[in-house]
Amino acid sequence: MYTPVYKQLQNYINQKTTSFHIPGHKNSPFLKKELIHFDLTEIEGLDNLHSPNDIIKKSQENAARVYQTKKTFYLVNGSTVGILAAMLALTNKKDKIIMARNSHRSVYNGVILNELDPCYVYPDILKDYSVPGSIHPKDIEAILKKEKDIKLIIITSPTYEGIISDIKAIASIAKRYRIPLIVDEAHGSHLAFNKYFPSSAIEYGADIVIHSLHKTLPSLTQTALLHINDNSIDAEKIKEHLSILQTSSPSYVLLSSIDYCIGLMESKKEELFNTFVENIKTFRKDIKSQLNVFNIVGKNNTSNQGMYDMDLSRLVVNTQNSLITGNELEKKLKKDYNIQIELANKSNIIAMATIGNSKKDFDKLLKAILDIDRSLKKKEELSDIFNTIKLNKVMTPYEAKKKHTKTIKFVSSKGYVASEFIIPYPPGIPVIAPGEELTQEIIELVLEYKAIGIQLIGMWDTTLETIQVIK
Incomplete structure (x- = not known):
């Protein structure tokens, strides 16, 4: 029997590797092994995620109590579906938004789906470590003063590296301008459960906060939460978009994993x-x-x-x-x-x-x-130039996707406008997005990433010998 995925997974498990990677459960006793027996469907008594009025409704209400939010939705297509649903619900076609340039690829996909025009805000740089830092509130306000028709702000906090932005200040600015704020807190579903950690964006007034439970808590991969944190947000509109975007056959294995995880946090945090x-x-x-x-x-x-x-x-x-x-x-x-x-x-x-x-x-x-x-000796510091490159947005990602393209050698692409993503994965943050101009610095960086074995996705040519650009 030819089962390459199954066999490789079994091989990895048999190695008994110590995990400091996602998922957060680490195959620990917190993960209930009997969940596999819960692979059922929307039969009588088991409710329906897309129209909950019984056990799923009660469970989601309990999650809202645990996280102290106005309303919480269960997500079985990861935080990605929460980001997409929130962005589509809060914007109209061709709206202008502020988004962190170090956003996850799902935010860029939301931009493309609703033909949005992103104004990028860049994080500060921790040059001692070549790590993207926090988004500065003053940079967001500067854009708001310049651009009078911003409809949404979306940032990532914490980042993959655990860096937190001043959400309290950013939320205050957003409320002053009456613009909804989405915080992609996918890496921070645990923050609310101990004072050792920085406070969650929920506490600091973000309108919508999205959590990937599976990243930092004992829950199965793809389990996530969308929290509504302000009464001004139309919960029915969010629900409608989730029903459009999420699978029509939500897994009860995943739903029960969310339910058990929330219960564990409530009782044993x-x-x-x-x-x-x-x-x-x-x-x-x-x-x-x-x-x-x-x-x-x-x-x-x-x-x-x-x-x-x-x-x-x-x-x-x-x-x-x-x-x-x-x-x-x-x-x-x-x-x-x-x-x-x-x-x-x-x-x-x-x-x-x-x-x-x-x-x-x-x-x-x-x-x-x-x-x-x-076993090592010191050498002079080197900086990772990606963290200091600010790219020129020539057109919106949607416009770039709709233009006629041609395929050229990647090494000769300087000056052209990309029509596809180049994304190191993980973390899933594009080094180049559709509509951005390719520079010699970014070409050299991507080639270096390729040479040292970093996985790059988002391109038609996975070898990156060629790239699709605007004609």
Whole structure:
């Protein structure tokens, strides 16, 4: 029987790899194994996600109580469907919006679907680490003063690296201009459950907040939440768009996973997160005091002013002072220590820690990083130029998708306007989006990403020998 996916997954499980990657449950006891038996359908007594009036309605209402929101919707197509539904519900065709340039690809897809005109706001840069920082409120207000017809603001906080923006200030600005604010808090579904973490965007007044439960909490992949946090938002319109975009056959395995996860947070959050927080504190204290070559990104060990706050459960180890790249560190961790981290690039690795990680996991990761660190010598700092490149938007992504295109050699594409995405994955943030001008700097960066083995998606030619551009 030919089953390449099944066999490879089984091979990976048999390796008993220590997980510092998504999903957040880490195959821990928090994940109920009997969920597979709940693969049922909308029969009598089991309610209907698209028209809930019984158990699903009660469960969603309980989630709203736990997160202290006006209304919460369950998502079984990931936070992506929540982002798309919210964007389509709150905008009309060709509206102008403010969006963070380091948004997830789903935001760009929402822009294309509703033919929106994005005004990009760029994050500050943590140059010590080659990491995108926070979105500055003054940059959003500057756009609002210049552009008089903005209909929506959407930003990502926390970022993949755990960097938090000043949502309280941004929400205040949005309310002053009477513009709805969506916060893609996909990486922050845990923030509300312990004071060690920065506050959720829910607390700071974002109108809609979207969570990927599966990223940082014990819930199955594709499970997510859309929270309505202000009475001005038309919940029925959101519901209508979710019904259009989500599968008409929502999985009860996923729904029960969401339900159980919320129940666990309600009943055992103090016990679970107190242990988790102590593990993070110990890890950070020990690694910071012993690193010689690498650095760990934190709130108080950077000279940069580009970080408003940080989720310290996101363990970002910077390698740019060493003789190896983040990608090489990732490979060493897997090959020599059987540890799989979430993401690596030229300058950093990101280890995603959750309540699913044990003290043993943290100790193993600490020993591995310190072992490798002690074997290396320092070298001069290098910066990752992607984080300092601001690209020229020639036309909207939708307009670019509708233009006639031609295929040319990627290495010779300088000066042309891209008609397709180039997206390092993870994290899923485009280095080039349709409608942007290709520069020599971005060409060189993408070729470097390709050379060191970073997965690139979004292009017709997956080898990136060629690229589609506007004629």
